[in-house]
Every structure is written in structure tokens, then in C-alpha cells.
């Protein structure tokens with residue numbers, strides 16, 4: 001191998017590592033997460049104010065959801081696998097809670113605002129739960145809320161066709177009525193487990 | 205462009221496999237497609253997933269290499285990759301192997317058929333046809349049932365291949 005090629009490869013590795021490191025900085029790493037009685041918690045500060053548009057076209061902020069528990073999931077409607085599964089599980093968990101579920105507002109924040117306009121979200125959220133709220137916004141608003149919640153997302157284009165997919169963090173956050181993140185749920189958490197975790201939070 | 209040539213080769217192989225399969229019903233007869241199902245979509249939702257289980261009673265492995273469907277602009281094989289807590293969906297370029305005397309499962313959170321650019325809405329409790337193309341068995345026509353948008357597994361034997369097997373295993 002020529003020396004210049006070797007240097008080139010080394011440089012490429014360094015650049016990739018730096019970019020990967022920057023992406024990692026934004027997300028919650030595995031060793032940031034611990035388990036306590038309330039489920040998974042993290043020492044990383046998550047959440048905060050946001051300004052978005054809901055699926056009815058109304059301008060909203062985090063203040064509109066205070067006073068109730070909130071389950072927040074970041075996803076997109078073009079996703080046929082993970083997002084419907086997660087939203088289906090959230091709906092099942094709420095069903096399991098019965099009347100108690102009225103103390104919880106389920107929310108999906110789109111990380112694909114280009115396709116997920118309020119009318120698109122309105123059609124989508126109604127498929128899963130009658131109280132599911134869909135939130136979208138400008139690219140900048142979405143970037144801000146995703147950063148605040150340490151959600152990594154990236155558009156992935158496929159050269160074979162004109163549609164794109166999104167890579168995204170699949171955490172579900174549980175916020176208390178004061179708006180603090182009190183627990184995070186990983187993708188694949190069974191609905192019964194979600195429900196019992198919420199029940200415990202409602203009691204405490 | 206080499207990618208295009210490769211694609212053409214795959215299509216050609218698929219056609220070849222298809223015509224061979226018509227002459228060889230035994231091979232096709234060794235595959236059973238259990239409970240193909242999909243999820244209801246909203247009118248503006250232009251993507252859908254199809255899940256199913258493929259059982260291979262034969263002594264030879266087979267490989268699901270392509271999908272054809274009138275329902276969408278593109279039908280391709282995808283897999284969901286979990287990278288830490290980040291979920292990624294990627295095309296499965298090499299196809300899905302169905303081992304001899306074994307099975308392959310396409311289920312939520314893993315491998316699936318991705319319908320991209322849906323031409324019509326998938327309505328709960330309806331069915332739609334699609335064609336699976338295998339390397340050896342050739343073309344296998346199936347009918348997928350549409351379940352609730354958030355379903356994790358098929359509700360019962362709705363598709364016309366459901367009778368070949370017991371309920372598909374629950375999505376892990």
C-alpha cells in the first residue's frame with residue numbers, strides 16, 4: 001500500500017470517529033442509564049421547553065401538557081415497523097390501565113416534519129388511540145426538541161428509490177404532571193410492564 | 205452502472221427461477237407461507253410492512269429474493285437493526301434464507317417486506333395479494349390480511365394460506 005493511501009485511510013478513520021463521537025454526544029449512552037423502582041432512569045438531563053404544532057394545527061408548548069402524566073415517543077408515520085409496534089404497545093398499556101389511563105396523555109413527536117404535517121399526523125394518530133397527540137414543527141423546532149430529549153435522528157436516502165427512511169432513537173419517556181422525565185422505557189418493553197410502571201408513578 | 209447490472213441480473217435470475225418453478229411443483233410445494241399479514245395505514249401513509257413465516261419442508265435451503273406487489277411502487281426486503289437504542293431500517297440485499305427443514309420469520313422488529321409508495325390505503329380486515337419470489341421455488345402467490353395499525357401479530361387465519369399452519373408465533 002502506498003504511503004499516501006495509508007495516510008488517507010487513517011484520516012478517513014479519524015474523521016468518521018470524530019463524527020460518530022459528535023453524534024454520541026447527543027444521545028443517552030448505555031452507562032448513563034440505571035434502574036430504580038421507577039424503571040430506567042438516567043443522570044443525563046432530559047426534556048425542557050418546546051414549541052410545536054399539534055395534529056389539529058394548534059401551536060403548543062410543554063406547558064399545554066402539564067397537569068397530566070405524558071408518554072412521549074419520537075417517531076414518524078412512514079415507518080412501518082418500529083413506530084406502529086411502539087404506538088400499539090402504548091395503546092395496550094393505556095387500555096390495561098383502564099380509567100387510570102386518563103391521567104396519562106400519549107404523545108408522538110415526529111422526527112420527520114417534512115412528511116408529517118398536521119393533517120398527516122391527524123389521520124395517523126387516530127389509528128392507534130383516540131387520545132394520542134401528534135406533534136410536528138419546523139425542522140428547527142424538531143431539532144430543538146429532539147436535542148432536549150437526546151433523541152438521535154437521521155435521514156437515510158436509498159439510491160434505488162426516491163423515498164427516504166429515518167434512523168431514530170426509540171425511547172419512550174414518561175413525564176410527571178410537572179413535566180419532568182421520571183422514567184424511560186426501551187423499545188420492546190411489554191405493555192403490561194409499561195402499565196405497571198405508570199401505575200407505580202401515579203401512586204407515588 | 206454496476207448496481208443496475210446487478211439488479212438486472214437478480215431480476216433475470218428471478219424470472220428464470222419463476223419459469224423453472226412452474227415446471228417443478230414439488231419444490232414450491234415444500235414451502236408453506238404462514239399467516240401473511242400487514243397493518244392498517246392512514247390515507248397519507250405511503251409505507252406498509254408485511255410479516256409472515258416461511259416453512260421449508262424440503263431438503264434444500266431456499267432464499268426469498270424479491271417481492272412483487274401491485275399495492276406499491278416498490279416492494280423490498282428490509283430488516284430493522286437495533287444499534288444501541290437507535291432503530292434503523294435497511295434493505296436486505298442478499299435475500300432471506302429459509303433453511304432446509306427449517307423456517308424463516310418476518311416479524312415486527314426484524315425482517316419484513318416493505319411496501320414503499322403505497323398506491324392504496326391498507327384497510328383493516330381486508331386482504332391484498334402479493335408475490336414472493338424464491339431462488340428455487342420461484343413465484344409464490346400469497347394473500348396478506350390487514351390487521352389493526354398497532355397489531356403485533358396476526359389475529360387469526362384470515363389469509364388463504366393460514367390453514368397451512370397453526371397461528372404464527374408471537375412476535376418476540
Ligand SMILES: [Cu+2]
Pocket residue numbers: 080081282283293294316317318
Ligand atoms: Cu422497512
